[in-house]
Amino acid sequence: MKSIREKGSFTLIELIIVVLIIFTTYFLMFSNSSFDMSKQKEKIGLENLKSFLLNNYEFQKELSFVCIEDDFTCFVKIDDIINEGMKIENFFSEMPEVYEYNKNEIRVEFDEVKINDINHDVVFEFKINNDYKTNEFILDTQNFGVYVFNSIYNKPKKYDDLQMALEKFYLDEVEVRDAF
Template identity: 55%
Template sequence: MSDIRVKKAFTLIELIIVIVIVSATYFLVFSTNSFNTQTNNKKISLENLKNSLLNTYEFSQKLEFLCIDDSFDCYAKVDGLVSEEKIVSAFFSQKPEIYEYEAIQTLKEFDEIRINDVDYDVVFKFSINNDFKTNEFILDTQEDKVYIFNSIYDKPSIYDSLSDAFEIFNKNIVEVKDAF
């Protein structure tokens, strides 16, 4: 009798199946991350800013959404550390005006922010503290909408003009004073 040696090897079909499985796994892992980033960029708006940030980031002290003057690109600052990766590109079409949340029209000023070793002027800052309260301000987009951000509400109140926003603000002050 002759010795017949049988070599064990993968068949072509088995190799193709392994390649397909590895490729599908690679595609799912990397395409899901880029898809989520693009989806988050499209979802973030002034109307849902607080909820979008809370659903995306975890923090222990403070979460900030900062937009820079140069291009109106926005970044996250989580517990004092600025992410050097953009969250949203060109969040505003022109420089917004931000006013203190008070009866007098006082423009807010923000500190500079350092991103990739370059200092930028901040034109918009939305903050959430560890009690999930936000900073309060009035935002004039310089287009057709004015937003009042109040720490009580998850969504801002929207008005057609700055004068309408301040009129409602002053009316609310009178109502609160009358209540006491």
């Protein structure tokens, strides 16, 4: 009497293993997925703005992140040329207030920017020069906190409100003055 094994047929387990091997090979060869989590696209935000720009764009003189007043759409500007392909809509939910990095609460006025031959008012501009220094300012987002951008910080410092940021500036100023 001949057994099933002698006929040369496959068992159900062997068929399942073959199908799994084929599926795994197909997934690894043709999938756009990556198992390396560090290569996943980084989402841009105020907390990682500097690192995002430096990691994703090359420049010679200046790299900027510019947001216009119309709908708070933001663009990347590389060496004074707007990259219209890098467009982030509704970066802010409300009109941000930008102040000089000092204790006097002086509002920053930005130059207009030309996009598609139309001048737009700028409400926010973050710049990195060729020495990797950034412009320094205090940004009040109105509903998501206050951010202090300074060249020595890799990430901006976040405070609950403008008064807390100004108090911290004053305390730092006193500490530096007392050091001398």
